[in-house]
Amino acid sequence: MSEAEALHPLSIVALDDDPDFREYISEVLVRDGHEVRTPDSVASFFETCEARLPDVVLLDIKMGRESGEQVLEELRRRWQRLCVIVVTGYPSLDSMRQTFKKDVFDYLAKPFSLEELRRVLGQAAAAFGLGARPQDRLRVALGRQIRLTRTERGWTLKDLSEQSGVSVSQLSSIERGAHLPSLESLLTIAGALGERSSTWLTSAGF
Numbered sequence: 001m002s003e004a005e006a007l008h009p010l011s012i013v014a015l016d017d018d019p020d021f022r023e024y025i026s027e028v029l030v031r032d033g034h035e036v037r038t039p040d041s042v043a044s045f046f047e048t049c050e051a052r053l054p055d056v057v058l059l060d061i062k063m064g065r066e067s068g069e070q071v072l073e074e075l076r077r078r079w080q081r082l083c084v085i086v087v088t089g090y091p092s093l094d095s096m097r098q099t100f101k102k103d104v105f106d107y108l109a110k111p112f113s114l115e116e117l118r119r120v121l122g123q124a125a126a127a128f129g130l131g132a133r134p135q136d137r138l139r140v141a142l143g144r145q146i147r148l149t150r151t152e153r154g155w156t157l158k159d160l161s162e163q164s165g166v167s168v169s170q171l172s173s174i175e176r177g178a179h180l181p182s183l184e185s186l187l188t189i190a191g192a193l194g195e196r197s198s199t200w201l202t203s204a205g206f
Contacts (some may be wrong), residue, residue, distance in 0.1 A: 012036045012055065013071070015058070032118070049078075056084075060088065072104070083127075088107065149173040166188060
């Protein structure tokens with residue numbers, strides 16, 4: 001089975017100021033079974049995302065008059081956990097990685113091959129639980145958000161267990177995305193971390 005066949009269909013929005021690139025990316029990804037929307041301006045890009053949030057954003061970071069950096073900043077303000085993959089012809093990719101490594105999932109340097117694009121999309125789908133059944137996506141998204149929040153606080157699983165009363169083994173299973181927490185456990189974990197479970201659910205697209 002090829003990478004394209006193994007990957008669940010994804011909803012993808014690509015923002016790029018090059019019409020030829022927009023046509024290319026739409027053609028190749030639709031052929032792989034994905035839904036692709038290619039707005040031609042920053043304003044229409046945000047309208048497109050507001051209308052229906054995609055699984056993945058492909059973002060050109062250098063778009064002439066438009067600033068990809070500002071788009072990324074606004075994306076993170078609105079949808080903190082949305083999967084963003086930067087597409088760029090930027091000459092110093094390493095320095096850009098350092099600048100944006102906390103805000104994007106990965107980078108594709110132009111020109112890239114279809115195989116490279118499929119590989120990065122496959123890795124993103126696995127990391128974010130994209131294209132799977134709703135309950136599978138929710139399980140992966142909640143586990144990831146709990147793990148990120150815990151590590152941001154410098155807590156170990158044992159610390160979170162002591163604060164929440166949920167066992168270390170159960171927390172580990174939840175964070176790996178292997179187990180969907182009950183509503184009671186979710187509320188308890190969120191409370192221990194000083195977060196609102198509703199915020200996590202909204203960030204996960206539910």
